[in-house]
Amino acid sequence: SQTIHQWPATLVQPVGSPLSLECTVEGTSNPNLYWYRQAAGRGLQLLFYSVGIGQISSEVPQNLSASRPQDRQFILSSKKLLLSDSGFYLCAWSPGGANVLTFGAGSRLTVL
Amino acid sequence: AQSVAQPEDQVNVAEGNPLTVKCTYSVSGNPYLFWYVQYPNRGLQFLLKYITGDNLVKGSYGFEAEFNKSQTSFHLKKPSALVSDSALYFCAVRPLDTGRRALTFGSGTRLQVQP
Numbered sequence: 001s002q003t004i005h006q007w008p009a010t011l012v013q014p015v016g017s018p019l020s021l022e023c024t025v026e027g028t029s030n031p032n033l034y035w036y037r038q039a040a041g042r043g044l045q046l047l048f049y050s051v052g053i054g055q056i057s058s059e060v061p062q063n064l065s066a067s068r069p070q071d072r073q074f075i076l077s078s079k080k081l082l083l084s085d086s087g088f089y090l091c092a093w094s095p096g097g098a099n100v101l102t103f104g105a106g107s108r109l110t111v112l
Numbered sequence: 113a114q115s116v117a118q119p120e121d122q123v124n125v126a127e128g129n130p131l132t133v134k135c136t137y138s139v140s141g142n143p144y145l146f147w148y149v150q151y152p153n154r155g156l157q158f159l160l161k162y163i164t165g166d167n168l169v170k171g172s173y174g175f176e177a178e179f180n181k182s183q184t185s186f187h188l189k190k191p192s193a194l195v196s197d198s199a200l201y202f203c204a205v206r207p208l209d210t211g212r213r214a215l216t217f218g219s220g221t222r223l224q225v226q227p
Contacts, residue, residue, distance in 0.1 A: 006155075032213050043219035044156075044202065051213065059214070090155055094213065099144050099163070099206060101215055103155035 002027035006091045006104030013111055019078040021107050023091030026072065031093040033074040034101065035066055038088040050074060051096070086111045114139040116205050116218035124224045125193045133188040133221045135203030142208040145186040146215060147177055150200040162186060163208075173197070193225045
């Protein structure tokens with residue numbers, strides 16, 4: 001069966017520091033991968049999605065970037081964090097051509 | 113561009129009573145529609161989806177949703193609410209006719225079921 005792992009679960013970082021959140025999927029190949037951000041426990045904002053290695057689509061220009069160095073690995077990064085980057089970051093995957101997204105457990109980022 | 117509206121920030125219902133969580137959508141062409149549930153500090157869990165066919169879709173934990181094309185709605189329902197149904201519920205949409213695979217989510221509705 002397929003599983004999705006996301007880490008770290010919780011992160012507290014000072015303003016201006018770098019960020020790296022990692023997501024990996026097991027039990028499938030060539031998944032579509034997504035990063036969403038949930039601010040204040042409410043709506044989800046799509047940040048990035050990827051349909052293959054090295055293929056990243058950015059939905060909202062901001063202080064973040066994403067990379068997909070391997071088929072089942074999706075990394076969310078920032079060179080310098082802002083206070084506004086605080087939130088709950090969710091990684092998700094879906095099979096190519098299908099539509100149900102399966103989410104990871106999330107990473108809570110607090111920028112101080 | 114597609115969008116989803118969940119007009120109620122919170123819905124309160126007594127245990128055993130029927131519940132409805134509202135969702136309307138805007139999308140070019142035909143939609144894929146989804147409901148997800150989120151428990152505190154957790155990722156989202158898939159409940160049900162509408163792709164095509166019967167307008168009434170049945171999903172996990174006794175939930176169902178009715179697709180209404182003329183009203184562009186996809187309301188989530190359950191005949192008898194449980195206290196354990198208390199959570200944050202999200203409606204999501206994806207256009208059927210484009211290559212865009214990502215889902216657009218609504219702002220969420222918090223369901224509170226009182227014992």
